[in-house]
Amino acid sequence: xxxxxxxxxxxxxxxxxxxxxxxxxxxxxxxxxxxxxxxxxxxxxxxxxxxxxxxxxxxxxxxxxxxxxxxxxxxxxxxxxxxxxxxxxxxxxxxxxxxxxxxxxxxxxxxxxxxxxxxxxxxxxxxxxxxxxxxxxxxxxxxxxxxxxxxxxxxxxxxxxxxxxxxxxxxxxxxxxxxxxxxxxxxxxxxxxxxxxxxxxxxxxxxxxxxxxxxxxxxxxxxxxxxxxxxxxxxxxxxxxxxxxxxxxxxxxxxxxxxxxxxxxxxxxxxxxxxxxxxxxxxxxxxxxxxxxxxxxxxxxxxxxxxxxxxxxxxxxxxxxxxxxxxxxxxxxxxxxxxxxxxxxxxxxxxxxxxxxxxxxxxxxxxxxxxxxxxxxxxxxxxxxxxxxxxxxxxxxxxxxxxxxxxxxxxxxxxxxxx
Amino acid sequence: xxxxxxxxxxxxxxxxxxxxxxxxxxxxxxxxxxxxxxxxxxxxxxxxxxxxxxxxxxxxxxxxxxxxxxxxxxxxxxxxxxxxxxxxxxxxxxxxxxxxxxxxxxxxxxxxxxxxxxxxxxxxxxxxxxxxxxxxxxxxxxxxxxxxxxxxxxxxxxxxxxxxxxxxxxxxxxxxxxxxxxxxxxxxxxxxxxxxxxxxxxxxxxxxxxxxxxxxxxxxxxxxxxxxxxxxxxxxxxxxxxxxxxxxxxxxxxxxxxxxxxxxxxxxxxxxxxxxxxxxxxxxxxxxxxxxxxxxxxxxxxxxxxxxxxxxxxxxxxxxxxxxxxxxxxxxxxxxxxxxxxxxxxxxxxxxxxxxxxxxxxxxxxxxxxxxxxxxxxxxxxxxxxxxxxxxxxxxxxxxxxxxxxxxxxxxxxxxxx
Numbered sequence: 001x002x003x004x005x006x007x008x009x010x011x012x013x014x015x016x017x018x019x020x021x022x023x024x025x026x027x028x029x030x031x032x033x034x035x036x037x038x039x040x041x042x043x044x045x046x047x048x049x050x051x052x053x054x055x056x057x058x059x060x061x062x063x064x065x066x067x068x069x070x071x072x073x074x075x076x077x078x079x080x081x082x083x084x085x086x087x088x089x090x091x092x093x094x095x096x097x098x099x100x101x102x103x104x105x106x107x108x109x110x111x112x113x114x115x116x117x118x119x120x121x122x123x124x125x126x127x128x129x130x131x132x133x134x135x136x137x138x139x140x141x142x143x144x145x146x147x148x149x150x151x152x153x154x155x156x157x158x159x160x161x162x163x164x165x166x167x168x169x170x171x172x173x174x175x176x177x178x179x180x181x182x183x184x185x186x187x188x189x190x191x192x193x194x195x196x197x198x199x200x201x202x203x204x205x206x207x208x209x210x211x212x213x214x215x216x217x218x219x220x221x222x223x224x225x226x227x228x229x230x231x232x233x234x235x236x237x238x239x240x241x242x243x244x245x246x247x248x249x250x251x252x253x254x255x256x257x258x259x260x261x262x263x264x265x266x267x268x269x270x271x272x273x274x275x276x277x278x279x280x281x282x283x284x285x286x287x288x289x290x291x292x293x294x295x296x297x298x299x300x301x302x303x304x305x306x307x308x309x310x311x312x313x314x315x316x317x318x319x320x321x322x323x324x325x326x327x328x329x330x331x332x333x334x335x336x337x338x339x340x341x342x343x344x345x346x347x348x349x350x351x352x353x354x355x356x357x358x359x360x361x362x363x364x365x366x367x368x369x370x371x372x373x374x375x376x377x378x379x380x381x382x383x384x385x386x387x388x389x390x391x392x393x394x395x396x397x398x399x400x401x402x403x404x405x406x407x408x409x410x411x412x413x414x415x416x417x418x419x
Numbered sequence: 420x421x422x423x424x425x426x427x428x429x430x431x432x433x434x435x436x437x438x439x440x441x442x443x444x445x446x447x448x449x450x451x452x453x454x455x456x457x458x459x460x461x462x463x464x465x466x467x468x469x470x471x472x473x474x475x476x477x478x479x480x481x482x483x484x485x486x487x488x489x490x491x492x493x494x495x496x497x498x499x500x501x502x503x504x505x506x507x508x509x510x511x512x513x514x515x516x517x518x519x520x521x522x523x524x525x526x527x528x529x530x531x532x533x534x535x536x537x538x539x540x541x542x543x544x545x546x547x548x549x550x551x552x553x554x555x556x557x558x559x560x561x562x563x564x565x566x567x568x569x570x571x572x573x574x575x576x577x578x579x580x581x582x583x584x585x586x587x588x589x590x591x592x593x594x595x596x597x598x599x600x601x602x603x604x605x606x607x608x609x610x611x612x613x614x615x616x617x618x619x620x621x622x623x624x625x626x627x628x629x630x631x632x633x634x635x636x637x638x639x640x641x642x643x644x645x646x647x648x649x650x651x652x653x654x655x656x657x658x659x660x661x662x663x664x665x666x667x668x669x670x671x672x673x674x675x676x677x678x679x680x681x682x683x684x685x686x687x688x689x690x691x692x693x694x695x696x697x698x699x700x701x702x703x704x705x706x707x708x709x710x711x712x713x714x715x716x717x718x719x720x721x722x723x724x725x726x727x728x729x730x731x732x733x734x735x736x737x738x739x740x741x742x743x744x745x746x747x748x749x750x751x752x753x754x755x756x757x758x759x760x761x762x763x764x765x766x767x768x769x770x771x772x773x774x775x776x777x778x779x780x781x782x783x784x785x786x787x788x789x790x791x792x793x794x795x796x797x798x799x800x801x802x803x804x805x806x807x808x809x810x811x812x813x814x815x816x817x818x819x820x821x822x823x824x825x826x827x828x829x830x831x832x833x834x835x836x837x
Contacts, residue, residue: 033768033769034765034768073701079690080759080761134729138729141660142659145560287545292556314552348496351500352501355516359769
């Protein structure tokens with residue numbers, strides 16, 4: 001029984017497109033005590049050229065550094081005065097700025113977030129924040145679990161922009177000039193390339209009227225994204241780093257795109273093979289104590305997708321562990337899928353989707369990302385039903401295309417560790 | 420606008436075997452979360468067998484009652500249960516979230532892990548092997564390694580022992596020793612079971628009585644934490660950043676001053692507008708990550724601080740962090756207090772929207788404070804702290820000297836390598 005059934009009040013979807021091209025969507029929840037709102041910008045590492053690698057993420061930081069009306073300190077203080085839980089993130093696909101708070105403070109949050117979307121990009125702020133970005137790059141340098149995906153993704157995508165690094169590199173960040181960032185901003189932050197997403201408790205007419213006024217000076221223009229055909233690499237790659245104790249391997253295989261109806265079956269299939277508990281990889285590797293982590297998921301991106309996995313093992317055992325990992329996913333293509341394991345994976349995914357939707361902040365990202373990628377609304381119930389209706393036959397059809405013959409495995413570990 | 424029909428009521432019941440049950444209804448949710456806290460952790464690991472709690476916790480997941488490891492796991496996952504947990508310093512946790520309609524079937528599966536674990540011989544070696552690998556993996560995770568080292572230098576006695584165990588401790592474990600360990604401290608007395616979500620009290624209570632009522636077993640007494648004399652230490656690691664960790668004594672969770680302290684800590688590090696973030700990152704660009712947060716053990720509170728920075732900026736970073744800790748004794752401004760209060764009150768409301776956050780908080784309150792608090796009570800206490808009270812508190816209780824451990828390619832200027 002859903003919350004809506006229990007109370008007679010329904011979850012409601014709202015949508016408006018403003019004159020400047022900005023889309024505003026909302027999912028009203030009559031039982032929410034809070035509201036979450038965020039700008040979803042359809043720009044990320046995949047929209048960057050090599051000379052500005054990392055600019056989307058650096059720009060995300062700069063949006064917190066001030067506007068014509070506010071300094072960086074003003075922005076942070078305003079979020080605090082609102083009692084907002086807030087942050088931002090950048091991925092290959094999108095940049096998202098969001099906050100969650102009590103419903104009566106939503107107008108002030110919308111004012112703040114909308115102002116941030118037109119940043120001052122002051123030169124001294126740019127120079128100071130560059131240090132912070134370099135520290136962030138150094139922090140991830142110490143995280144092999146993260147680093148192996150940076151290298152492996154670039155190799156697997158083989159020139160396709162989905163292999164671009166979100167952080168960029170130390171060299172590209174040091175060389176980046178403020179004017180290059182400004183040019184990128186002016187090309188990518190078109191009103192039509194942004195979606196304002198609101199979830200929880202709100203007053204829709206008030207939201208649209210306020211946002212129309214706040215963004216009335218935004219000039220419309222076009223911001224396109226390129227969709228080159230992926231030509232993913234398969235095979236193996238290896239990076240040595242003498243200071244590591246363990247071997248970390250990232251695994252990629254071709255998957256399906258976010259708008260592909262098979263994405264639900266791909267998610268269930270990946271869960272059958274590589275969920276962090278109860279999956280085939282779990283039983284073969286983690287349960288037996290051969291690897292402390294072995295997983296596989298499916299990432300459906302805009303225009304292309306991939307199965308993405310990870311395994312970590314002791315150096316002396318890495319070759320054996322990676323062979324077993326490979327065997328589990330490759331052999332799945334020749335073995336029947338068991339309807340019972342399919343059903344378990346469906347149910348676990350459905351529970352996870354329902355749990356995340358308990359709070360407006362938990363709901364915001366999936367609501368916004370799905371709308372931005374698909375161009376239409378999906379309720380939690382829609383997604384749960386799509387997962388539960390995906391059939392074991394669809395899973396077999398995905399396997400019949402033999403995605404795991406195209407496996408790419410990259411290992412990062414100490415010198416001499418065989419892979 | 421419809422409002423959240425939060426009941427603001429916590430139901431409690433102690434079973435005859437000593438298990439403490441807590442439940443908060445969230446009737447608008449289709450989901451239900453449970454947190455089971457079992458009274459064993461690294462603090463009460465047997466001497467010379469450090470890591471026993473972690474291996475026992477893993478072994479418990481490998482079959483219970485009539486079901487072997489695979490069948491037990493399949494049964495839970497067939498019900499769509501999302502699982503979590505692990506062994507900590509004082510308690511081991513088993514958590515589960517699922518659709519509320521499955522409660523009657525999930526409870527016996529969770530209960531059997533505690534009440535009738537199989538502890539089969541052939542499941543022991545992989546459980547220990549996993550613990551050994553996780554210990555080895557610490558080396559590739561500098562931040563986790565830092566905190567592990569920091570806690571060892573901050574606390575003496577049992578609580579200073581790492582849940583990761585030690586190489587020698589893990590090697591010394593046998594099927595017999597861990598079974599004896601289970602006999603010694605896997606009992607219901609001192610265990611806590613908290614639930615929150617879309618169910619009603621009668622159903623929960625009856626289901627829990629049925630599933631957990633037959634659980635018997637011994638428990639051990641938890642020693643109190645012993646704080647070492649604050650000091651400095653450096654751990655050599657070939658890392659890109661120097662990791663800086665601080666640990667200092669704070670009010671116990673049941674101390675009435677804990678609310679004033681929590682507000683002060685928010686002024687220091689509750690958000691991106693707080694003092695640490697402003698001084699260390701925003702004004703000086705020294706770090707990506709810096710912060711301080713309150714932690715608790717049974718009857719004991721402490722604060723952990725963290726900053727990560729490239730080695731040449733580590734001295735300045737630590738200096739700025741310590742200066743901000745010291746400055747707190749001079750008090751906070753009225754507007755800082757109000758922003759901190761607003762942040763805490765807002766997060767209290769958000770906690771009330773999540774079944775897993777509530778179940779976990781009910782269990783930890785019961786463990787740490789000896790009683791559960793409604794969100795209304797927390798709200799009331801946070802609202803009561805005025806500027807005079809917080810500044811009197813800070814003047815009388817300046818933040819004590821921290822234990823500081825750094826991990827990186829070279830010691831700070833005023834450190835010698837340990």
